[in-house]
Amino acid sequence: MQTSPAVEVTGLVKRYGEKTAVDGLDLTVERGAVTAVLGPNGAGKTTTIETCEGYRRPDAGTVRVLGLDPIADARELRPRVGVMLQSGGVYAGARAVEMLRHTAKLHADPLDVDALVERLGLGSCGRTAYRRLSGGQQQRLALAMAVVGRPELVFLDEPTAGLDPQARRATWDLVRDLKRDGVTVIVTTHYMDEAEELADRVAIIDHGRVIASGSPAELRGSGGESSVHFEAPAGLDLATLRKLLPDGVAAVETGPGHYRVEARLEPEVLSAINEWCALAGAAPERLTARLRSLEDVFLDLTGRDLRS
């Protein structure tokens, strides 16, 4: 049993009426690692995670969590899996720290509640009702509830959305400690820096399927591939720039007047950019060389259009 993956999803399909939210998704999450699930709004991340948590029944496909079925084996899984929902999933009238103490008592070997309260900055919220906590406090409490039972596997759905930088760092530290203790962590996030910081593995979901997966370094491409970014008048002719650049070097306008050339900043690249801008009577501004980031990979794979 211990050798089965933490999560194994095969051919998962989930529909809401006419809408297919998850469309034949395959995902394997190994034990003991932090896996970040990334994807644009509406890609199907939350639906996938909630199916793994046993909150949603698949329309097709199979889901195994710690080798078990999240719905049929829910009773066995509950003490072994920690869940932090986007919506909190906490009774609104309950007092914050009392609720955490109560949850801790339901587990055989819980974390020290006072230490957890201290480290997540929840000390001032002791007797405050959940609904009166700030959004960030509610989130930190939900995180504490997810981990207090020392689970083997933790699902965190956008754990740092809207948090201030201090709380964000505290959350990251906690995730690192969980990993150090051998806990498997699956985290959805819209923050690419968070994925870069925390994740051993990344799965990018779009239109209900995993479209890329690997370590952040694998996804960025080997060899520290870099790109050159600069600003110039909007709408210049990219075909001309591509002719001036060394063969096969791609160039795109990432936003009006913002250009990216997929190459290292070498003399022939710089002179091509200068010559191209000069043809338009301009000079490149704010020109910088950047290592390709996970965000570049994400945008290349999922496109730059806003999702409805």
Ligand SMILES: Nc1ncnc2c1ncn2[C@@H]1O[C@H](COP(=O)(O)OP(=O)(O)OP(=O)(O)O)[C@@H](O)[C@H]1O
């Ligand atoms: N309960 C529901 N009823 C109907 N449609 C739903 C429901 N939940 C999600 N959807 C739809 O299913 C699709 C996938 O939603 P899901 O919440 O899984 O995406 P997500 O990747 O988590 O998005 P976000 O990043 O915005 O949280 C979306 O089009 C969404 O509108």
